[in-house]
Amino acid sequence: QKEVEQDPGPLxxxxxxxxxxxCTYSNSAFQxxxxxxxxxxxxxxxxxxxxxxxxxxxxxxxAQVDKSSKYISLFIRDSQPSDSATYLCATIREGAQKLVFxxxxxxxxxx
Amino acid sequence: xTGVTQSPTxxxxxxxxxxxxxxxxxxxxxxxxxxxxxxxxxxQFIFQYYREEENGRGxxxxxxxxxxxxxxxxxxxxxxxxLDDSALYLCASMNPSGDxxxxxxxxxxxLTVT
Numbered sequence: 250q251k252e253v254e255q256d257p258g259p260l261x262x263x264x265x266x267x268x269x270x271x272c273t274y275s276n277s278a279f280q281x282x283x284x285x286x287x288x289x290x291x292x293x294x295x296x297x298x299x300x301x302x303x304x305x306x307x308x309x310x311x312a313q314v315d316k317s318s319k320y321i322s323l324f325i326r327d328s329q330p331s332d333s334a335t336y337l338c339a340t341i342r343e344g345a346q347k348l349v350f351x352x353x354x355x356x357x358x359x360x
Numbered sequence: 361x362t363g364v365t366q367s368p369t370x371x372x373x374x375x376x377x378x379x380x381x382x383x384x385x386x387x388x389x390x391x392x393x394x395x396x397x398x399x400x401x402x403x404q405f406i407f408q409y410y411r412e413e414e415n416g417r418g419x420x421x422x423x424x425x426x427x428x429x430x431x432x433x434x435x436x437x438x439x440x441x442x443l444d445d446s447a448l449y450l451c452a453s454m455n456p457s458g459d460x461x462x463x464x465x466x467x468x469x470x471l472t473v474t
Contacts, residue, residue: 257400281461292364292450292465293403337402341461346393346416348452348463350402 252276255338255351264360268325272338272351275319279340279349282314284323287335287353296336297323328358363387364453364466372472373441381436381469385453391415392434393463394426397448409434438471446473 255272262268270284281300285293297312299305305312313322321338335353363386373379385392391410395403405418409428423439432453438445448470452463 253402255402283462285465290470292366292467295462295464298462339402346408347405347418348393348395348403348461350404352400352402 250275251352252349253338253340253351255354257352257354259355259357261357261359262328264328264330264358266328266358268323268328268332268356268358270323270325270336270338270354270356272321273319274321274340274349276342277316277319278342280343281341282312282321283339283341283348284310284312284321285337285339285350286332287337289334293337330358330360333357364389364451364464366449366451366466366469368469369467370470370472372474375441375443375473377441378437378439379441379471381438381449381451381471383434383436383451383453383466385432385434385451386455386464389453389455389464390432391454392428392432393452393454394434394436395450395452395465396420396445397450397468399447403450406436441473443473446471 284297287293302316309326311324337353338351339348365384393408394406397403407417412428428434448468450468452465
């Protein structure tokens with residue numbers, strides 16, 4: 250079993266839709282949670298960074314962590330074609346060095 | 361742009377050869393991590409360097425080795441290349457005075473082993 254599970258998609262939605270991206274993880278020691286966006290042939294770009302459970306909002310993006318169910322979500326409101334990319338969830342234990350990534354979900358926003 | 365740069369952009373090598381990849385971290389970032397990203401997969405942690413010392417290693421064989429220099433730039437060396445080493449190699453740097461565990465990635469080096 251992978252430490253972080255993420256549906257690879259692909260996911261295709263119309264412009265303006267609300268997008269929900271999700272991951273589950275297995276290790277309750279994970280404390281920090283991130284979402285990265287990766288455009289084709291580019292490096293991952295840090296979008297959201299949260300500690301422990303709760304919500305964090307940044308513009309059209311909302312990250313949600315539910316540690317009781319080991320569930321991580323990213324919501325994108327008013328989605329735009331420029332949001333088309335692969336979205337990677339990642340997590341890390343306190344004091345650890347390595348980020349543990351999900352497989353990534355490929356998202357396409359259709360104009 | 362994160363300020364993390366990597367070179368070269370692309371590289372083609374033959375099985376059994378050796379390769380060196382380079383990374384310049386963002387100014388002031390003294391911690392550099394290297395990741396391997398196979399096609400269609402998430403990045404996998406190779407190792408991390410902090411103040412020129414290895415500070416953690418993932419599940420990669422010893423033929424993957426690294427260096428960090430006094431200016432915090434870093435190299436990844438891979439010996440005896442195998443076909444499965446074909447991947448995007450990413451380096452990421454961390455700001456010691458920022459939020460812990462925020463890692464900023466470079467654009468990557470795409471390595472093809474034939």
